[in-house]
Amino acid sequence: MTKTIRDESTASAFWGAVNTFCALDDVHVIADAPVGCYNLVGVAVMDYTDAIPYLENLTPTSLTEKEIGSSGSTGRLQEIIRELQPEGKRLLVVSSAESEMIGSNHTAMLKQHYPDIHFFNSNSLGENEWTGRDRALAWLCTTFIEEGPAPPVEPGTVSIIGPTYGCFNSPSDLAEIKRLIAGCGLKVQHIYPFASSLEEIAELRKSEVVVVMYKEFGQQAAELLGRPFIQAPFGLKETGNFIEELGRLTGREEEAAMFIREEKATTLKPVWDLWRGPQSEWFPTVRFGVAADATYAEGLKRFLADEMGMQCLFCHTSPETDNNKLRESLQKEQPQFMFGRMPDKIYLAELDAKTRFIPAGFPGPIVRRALGTPFMGHAGTVYLLQEIVNALYDTLFNFLPISRSAPEPIRNEPEVPWTAEANKVLETIVSKAPFISQISFGRELRKKAEALALKEGHTTVTPELLQRLG
Template structure:
C-alpha cells in the first residue's frame, strides 16, 4: 500500500542538482523538464523564500505532452544544446522526474554528438534533496578532476556545502570563514557557492576541508582524502574547531590567541546575559526543534547542553513523520519552537502560545543578511540574544494593562470550587514560567467575570472549560 506523506519536508534530488550546479559560475544547466517546471527554482517558489536568486544559467527543454507521450525528449534536448553551444559555459544536462518516467537516458547520445556536455541522472523519484546534493557534489569532482596527484597548499582550507536553497547559508558561511581566517587558515575555495567547475580539481590541494552540513558533503570529502572538519555549533565545539584548524594549517599559536580574543569580544554578550537577572529564566525554558540534522542537533547542543534549557524534542525534518511531529507539538507545546512553516501551522491549529523561530525550509523566511548565524561563536550570541528578547516580549504580553473595552470586575468576591481551582492550577503550570503569575491572575479575572455575567456566585469547572 502506498504511504501517505503529510507536508513534504524536503524537495527532490532534481532540485538538489539544479541548486548545486547553478551555483557554479561557469556552468549552464539544461533541465530536461516540462514547460514551466524550471520557473520554480528560478523565482524561488520551491521553498517559499527569496533565498534563491533568479537562475540565469538554467534553461529547460520545456517538455510537452508530445515528448512525454510519444516521441521522447532526445530531439528537444539536442535542439536546446545547439542553442547554448556558444555560451562559453560548461553544459550539464539534468533529468527530472518527468523525463525519468519516460525513460530518457541521454548518456549515449551525448557521447556520440556532444562529448563536452555532461549528463546527470538526478534520480528525482528516488532521492530527496540532501541525498541529491551529496551525490551531485561528488559527481562534479569525478567529472572535472584532472587525475593528477594532489599538491597540498599549506594553510589552505576549502569549504564544502553551501548551495542554493540551504537555510541561512550566507550568515553561517560568513561565520565559518571568519573562524577559519581567525585561526590562521586561508579560505581557498567555497564549493560550489563561490567556485567554478574548472576549479573543482583544486579542492584536493587544500590542507583541510570543512563540511558545512551533516546532511551532505561527506561523500566528496571522503574522495578528497584530506582532513575533514564539520562546521561547529556552540562555544566548546567552536573552540575545538579553531584549535584544529590552527594545527592543520600550521598556526596553533594564532588559533590559541584567537580563541582568547573571541572570549573577550565576540562572546562577551553571552557572559553579560548569563550574569544578568534573565539567566535565572534559562533553566525554566522548554524548547523544541524540527529542522535539518545540522540545525536540529546544533540548536539542541547550544540551548540544551551549554545553556541548560529543557529540550523537549529535537527532530531531523528529513526523517520524521510529520503526523508524529504535529502530535508532539500539540502535546508538549514548547515555549520556543524552532522549525519550518509546517510546524508553525501545527502551532496555529493547536492555538499554542509557543514562540516560533524559523530554523529551516520550507518557510517564508529571508536569510540573506550575514548577521543571523546559528553556527560558531557568533551563532551562540545570536541564539541567546533572540531568546532573551523573546522572554522580555513575553513579559510585555502579560503586563496588567487596562483596556478600554475591558469588562468591569465583579462587585463582590466569588467563590471557587476545589475542582475549578485544580483546573486553574493545571492550566497555569503549562504557561511559560516567567509569566505564570500574571497569566493566572488574568485567567482568574476572566473566569470570575464570566461567572458574574451569568449571575453565579461560584466559579465552577464548566466556566473554565468555556474559556477554552
C-alpha cells in the same frame, strides 16, 4: 495501508541537484523537465524566500504530452543544446521526476554527439534534496577531477564545501566560518560550489584542510578529495574544538590558541555578560522545541540544552519528521520557543499557542541574506542568546500595567466560585504553558471560564466547563 503525509517540508533530489549545479558560475543546467521548472524553484517546499535567486542558468526541455506519450525528449534536448552552446558555458543535463517516469536517460546520446556534456540522473523519485546534494557534489568531483597524483598542497589554505542555493541562513553562517578560518591566520581558498567553477573543482585538492558546512551533505565529496576535513561548528565547545583542530592540522597551534583567547575577550563577551547577569536565572526555565534540518536541529539542541541548560522538549530533523506527530506534541505541551519551519508556525497558530516562533529552516517566507544572523560558530551563540533574552523581555513587557488613553469600562460582574477539581484542572493546564507566561495565561483562562459560566447560567466553574475552553 496508505500513509498521509502532512505538509511536506523537504524537496526532491532534482532540486538538490539543480541548487548545487546552478551555483557554479561557468555552468548552464538543462533540466529534462516540464515548463515552469526553470523559475519556480521549489513548488510546495522552497517557495517565497530570497535564499534562491532567479536561476538564469537553468533551462527546461519543457516536456509536454507529446514527449511524454511518444517521441521522448531527445530531439528537444538537442535543440536546446544547439541554442545554448554559443554562450560558452559548460552544459549539464539533469533528469527530473517526470523524465524519470518515462525512462529518459541521455547518457548514450550525449556521449556519441556531445562528449563534453554530461548527464546526471537526479533520482528525483527516490531521494530527497539532501541526498541529492550530497551525490551531486560527489559526482562533480568524480566527473571533473582527472585521475592521477594529487597536486602539491598549498600551506595555510582552507576550502569550504557545502553552501548551495536553498540552504537556510547560508550567507550568514558562511561568513562566520570564514571569519573563524581567517582568525587562525589561514586563507579561504575555495567555497564549493558557491564562488566556484567546474575548472576549480580539481583545485580543491590543493587545500591543506577542507571544512564541510553541513551534516546532511558534503562529506562524500570531501572524502573523494583525499584531504583532512572537519565539520563546521555549532555552540561554544564545538567552535573551540574546531579552532584548535584547524590549528593542529595546519601547524598553527599557537595562532589558534591566541585566537581563542581573543574570542573570549571580544566576540564571546556578551555570552559571559548574559550568563553572569540576572537573565541567566531564566535559562533553566526556558522550554524549547526544534524542527529543522539536521545541522540546525542537532546544533540548537547541543548549544541551548547541553551548554546553556535550557529544556529541550523535542528535536526533529526535517527529512525524518512525522509532521502529524509533531503537531500532536505541540498540542500536548507548548514550548516557550519553537525553532522551526513554516508548517510549525501554522500548527502554533491553529492552537493559539503563546509560543515564540523563531525561523530555523525552510520552507518559510523568511529572508536570511544578511550576514549578521549566524547560528554557527561563536557569533552564532551570541546571536541566538540575544534573540532569546530579547523575547523574554518582550514577554515581561506584556505583564506591565499600562495606563491607556481610554480607560476600559468597569464591569461589576459577580464572582463565580470554583470547585476544587476545577482548580486542579486549571493548574495542570497552566503548567503546560511556557513558564514565564504562566501567570498571565492562567489569569486569562480563569476570566474566560468565569465568563462562560455566567453566560450559561452556571453557579460554579467545573472541570467540564473549563475543558470546553480547549
